[in-house]
Amino acid sequence: MIKLVDRIDLNEAYQALQHPEAGGISIFVGSVRNHAHGKGVHRLDFEGYEPMALKEMEAIAERAQDRWPIKQLVMVHALGQMAIGDPVVVVGTATAHRDAAFESCKFLIDELKKTVPIWKKEYFDDQTVWVNAHP
Known part of the structure; x- marks a missing residue:
């Protein structure tokens, strides 16, 4: 399951990872935190170039x-x-053994953050800032 959505359903993501041969499931969930760079964050906006991102x-x-x-x-x-x-992001893998699940899940999130054209705007008390200016 690879997609861009308005809201993430964590149960749907977990269900999509079910497989009878998988003894290890690794899931990473990235969520909005209330601070960045020593400042309070109120919300985030995400934009992406959808065809290229997918x-x-x-x-x-x-x-x-x-x-x-x-x-x-x-x-x-x-x-x-x-x-x-x-x-805001969920990646996961199901494999026969845990080491492959952990390693492949880490690879997915690291590569997604590096190369997928999705941009984040942080809203602080005093300003807004675009971050993750890749592709």
């Missing part, structure tokens, strides 16, 4: 599947306005 997410998934024996894979990112505590 294409890049598919490419990352293919690289992970070439490297690890992944039975199921999830990469979901939210776009739009997010409040403190909201999940």
